[in-house]
Amino acid sequence: MIKITDLKKVYKTGSIEFEALKGINVHIKKGEFVAIIGPSGSGKSTLMNILGCLDGSSDGKYLLNGHDVCVINDEELAKIRNHEIGFVFQSFNLLPKLSSLQNVELPLIYLGMSPKERKNRAEKSLDSVGLLDRKDHKPNELSGGQRQRIAIARALVTDPAVILADEPTGNLDSKTTEEIMDIFKELNKKGNTIVLVTHEPEIAAQAKRVITVKDGLIVRDLYNYE
Amino acid sequence: MNILESVKMAIISVRTNKLRTLLTMLGIIIGISSVITLVALGKGSQNSMTKEFKNGGANRATIYLNRDEEISEELYIEHSDLDAIKRIYGDKLEAISFNQQLGGSITLGRKTHNLNLTGVASDYTKIENMKIKKGRFLVDSDISSQRYSAVIESNMAEKFFSDVNPLGQRITFDVDGQTLSYVIVGVFEKPKSLMGMGSGKQTFSIYAPYTNLEQITGQTMYGEVEMNVKSGENVKSTVTSVVNLLERRHDVVGKKKYVMYTSEGMMKMVNNITGKMTAFVSAIAGISLLVGGIGIMNIMLVSVTERTREIGIRKAIGANKKVVLVQFLVESIIVSGMGGAIGIILGTGFSYGIGKFIKITPSITLSVVFMAFAFSSAIGIFFGLYPANKAANLNIIDALRYE
Ligand SMILES: Nc1ncnc2c1ncn2[C@@H]1O[C@H](COP(=O)(O)OP(=O)(O)O)[C@@H](O)[C@H]1O
Numbered sequence A: 001m002i003k004i005t006d007l008k009k010v011y012k013t014g015s016i017e018f019e020a021l022k023g024i025n026v027h028i029k030k031g032e033f034v035a036i037i038g039p040s041g042s043g044k045s046t047l048m049n050i051l052g053c054l055d056g057s058s059d060g061k062y063l064l065n066g067h068d069v070c071v072i073n074d075e076e077l078a079k080i081r082n083h084e085i086g087f088v089f090q091s092f093n094l095l096p097k098l099s100s101l102q103n104v105e106l107p108l109i110y111l112g113m114s115p116k117e118r119k120n121r122a123e124k125s126l127d128s129v130g131l132l133d134r135k136d137h138k139p140n141e142l143s144g145g146q147r148q149r150i151a152i153a154r155a156l157v158t159d160p161a162v163i164l165a166d167e168p169t170g171n172l173d174s175k176t177t178e179e180i181m182d183i184f185k186e187l188n189k190k191g192n193t194i195v196l197v198t199h200e201p202e203i204a205a206q207a208k209r210v211i212t213v214k215d216g217l218i219v220r221d222l223y224n225y226e
Numbered sequence B: 001m002n003i004l005e006s007v008k009m010a011i012i013s014v015r016t017n018k019l020r021t022l023l024t025m026l027g028i029i030i031g032i033s034s035v036i037t038l039v040a041l042g043k044g045s046q047n048s049m050t051k052e053f054k055n056g057g058a059n060r061a062t063i064y065l066n067r068d069e070e071i072s073e074e075l076y077i078e079h080s081d082l083d084a085i086k087r088i089y090g091d092k093l094e095a096i097s098f099n100q101q102l103g104g105s106i107t108l109g110r111k112t113h114n115l116n117l118t119g120v121a122s123d124y125t126k127i128e129n130m131k132i133k134k135g136r137f138l139v140d141s142d143i144s145s146q147r148y149s150a151v152i153e154s155n156m157a158e159k160f161f162s163d164v165n166p167l168g169q170r171i172t173f174d175v176d177g178q179t180l181s182y183v184i185v186g187v188f189e190k191p192k193s194l195m196g197m198g199s200g201k202q203t204f205s206i207y208a209p210y211t212n213l214e215q216i217t218g219q220t221m222y223g224e225v226e227m228n229v230k231s232g233e234n235v236k237s238t239v240t241s242v243v244n245l246l247e248r249r250h251d252v253v254g255k256k257k258y259v260m261y262t263s264e265g266m267m268k269m270v271n272n273i274t275g276k277m278t279a280f281v282s283a284i285a286g287i288s289l290l291v292g293g294i295g296i297m298n299i300m301l302v303s304v305t306e307r308t309r310e311i312g313i314r315k316a317i318g319a320n321k322k323v324v325l326v327q328f329l330v331e332s333i334i335v336s337g338m339g340g341a342i343g344i345i346l347g348t349g350f351s352y353g354i355g356k357f358i359k360i361t362p363s364i365t366l367s368v369v370f371m372a373f374a375f376s377s378a379i380g381i382f383f384g385l386y387p388a389n390k391a392a393n394l395n396i397i398d399a400l401r402y403e
């Protein structure tokens, strides 16, 4: 499903070059629940952004669900972001002027779905995170945990190949963190592939597989067997 | 994603920022409304002038001595000339008349009014457009017997004979240092005229036989003669023939001593002038539209910056460059199109308001409205393209990180 080989990323700031990823090799199969852990600045977000096709790599190969992501054009990349990837951000990134339902519908609009079907699908997705009764609320009328659940519903709605979450509980308290993690576990149980970034070992421990990143390299890759 | 969704999205965003949208539209509103007002009034005045010429007789013409040339006594037009013209071209002319005028004054109570005594022939009503409200116009016997018969203007009749029938009454006034007394035989009214308007103090008009005025002034030769060519005849060639006849009779063939003035020619000239004026004024309005367009571009650029994060989010969940471009372009077209529509409505209102004031019926044609609308939308496209393109090409990661 996800296969990256010798992935490198160099940031250029003026004349200063910084190698954030120094050759990552990883293979994630369908249905996996992977946590990526590592200290701040180790390159987790850089890796996730490349996985999410939000950013390009400097070198290496990235295969996502059979697409060679490095060689396709903008339009196809947008399609992949839309169809294959559900991204959950630390800061939620909902559109403040739209209602919960409209936020969740947005990816389906870009997919070209009819309004009726779109509404159905979005409501179903909102229901699966337990927030159907908040569908007409705007983001600023919701708590942080609820906002993140809306964002997860948005990531889910196109039925993507993989859900990528970069520190999804970073802005949340421990109780809501548990709620959000329960949702991810539930989704994984239903067959969704999930890749989640965190720097908290307790959270990583809830995934089935933990990849540890340090200074732009994978230093450990372990499966949790309960 | 289809265009309908883009339009919906654009409407949402335009609505959530009403004040800014309005301010953005302001330039376009001002530009379009002034274009509409100016074009409507320009066309309206052109129409009413054309109508006036038609009323006043598009077939009307005057032949007069060319003041640019050396004029001698022998060149003046005499009674015998008039007879000759009537004999030869009478079947092509509706009417022909000498015309001499005298300024004078008339006193009513303590007030003195200006008046204009004009000596004309009996068929002058076929040259100058007027309506006989009471009595009659001058007749041939008035002319031949040089009678002191007068046809007075209706507002004069109202003022001087408010409680009696003016017909048959005497009217006495001072002209040329003499006090004259005429018998009123008729009352006329002229259609409201653009040109006669606003000439300040009111001057009353009185018509009397030209033969009568000849007696008073002693002048029996004229520098000009007025005529009306029968409809169906070619005005220019007929009048040219008359000019040629005069040249032959006065032995000045080809010397340009007589020139002609036709309503037709005048109308062409006026149309030409108003056309040029409209073009000039439209050019100025065009500049204001340009400024309006730059205003749109400016605000759209601000909007793109302000909404950087939104753009990042949209792109992150699957909007491609084209979709973002179209969204912003549609927004700018909606803003400018709406500005155009408001401008058209306001411009229509202004032109009727101003038109009422300056007594011009504005003419707003569908093609002008359509062009104004199309033009304002085109401004939206043109000036929206750069900001929209900027939005479309934002880097996702940078945009998401933008605060
Ligand atoms: N746009 C950028 N330009 C330059 N350096 C960057 C940029 N983004 C991240 N970095 C650097 O790359 C390294 C990895 O960053 P990041 O992937 O965000 O780390 P993490 O998410 O693990 O905290 C950091 O040292 C950071 O300073």
Ligand SMILES: [Mg+2]
Pocket (backbone or CB within 6 Å): A044, A045, A046, A167
């Ligand atoms: Mg990070």
